[in-house]
Amino acid sequence: MIVILAFLTTISFKAEDILIGLFYGINIQSVVFSAVEGEYILSGNGRQIAAIRKGTMFHIEWTSSGLAVRDTLQSYGIYNNLEFKGISGVNVFQVKPVFPSLPPKESDDVLSISLFNDALRLINQLSLEKYVPGTVEAEGGTSSPLEYYKAQAVIARTFAIKNFHRHSHEGFNLCDGVHCQTFNGKSRMNAQIYAATQSTKDEILVDRNGEPVITAYHANCGGITSRASVEWNRELPYLVPVKDPFCNNSSHRNWSKNLSIMEWNAYLENKGYFAGSGNLYSQTESGRQKYLDRENKKLLLTEMRGNLKLMSSFFYVESGSDSVTIHGHGYGHGLGLCQDGAMEMAGMGYTYVDILMFYFRNLLLAKYSIK
Ligand SMILES: [Zn+2]
């Protein structure tokens, strides 16, 4: 495959570090902080209150008068804000919510804790290039080929830059949940993820105007990717249908779901249809449709997907005597990169540039520079 790779040098972006809201949306009352690698300095309300050596644990708890801080030996008082700052070459901390009890997250560099309503707000400050591997591991799996990880690293970095101000009103850039990109902390499972991040350093996907784009991806496209206007109601020239021969052998490729005639009719009646008829629609040539379009009513297939908990909105319905079968393809919204296909392409020897240019059309790969 011939790919024209254009590196623009004019994209500038004003931050080297990124602020991630950890355990976002969860009402955290208390946590334990520990230094995993390197030495940390703890400051309270801007003043240094302790030096923390590797392995030392600090307990932080919300109280009505502020954040109560203690280690195993003593109490350090009450503060409005705390900062754990790594001062060694490599600094890794772990933070574990105690109430409610949640699995810990390990990450690099700085952790700030402040009060937010009746809970703790935890913000991790780290370089963008240290953030990318964690989100690649969370979103892209732990045992894939290197070129696939490179494609995911470009996608994760582009997302971060495009959405850099998504949570600015809350004092950070991105949250760690599915609302932004899942970040379970530092990547630990596969060293290839770091290699992939490093070798694509600063690279993002942009449109012809140099604007970072929406780097959508999904588990499996079912044989053809979707169009932005089908899933989201607006056209984007780079999210258009691509016939994908690479994801054929995946378990997500084909699926089916049976509903009794009673369940199916009840569903249709609830949506305003006259129930009890035969095939409700069949596939068009392209294989993807936007609506169930009958009786002068249009029902979005994405809505049906949500209501009936289907793996994708790429399906057709076949009726039998006492049940209907929904035959579907793929898993996810079907826009942009198909992860199963991308993994297969990487395994066959395609490069990450081949992969990105196959699934996203009319785009350029650019390097952003930090101002
Ligand atoms: Zn978010």
Ligand SMILES: [Zn+2]
């Ligand atoms: Zn696919």
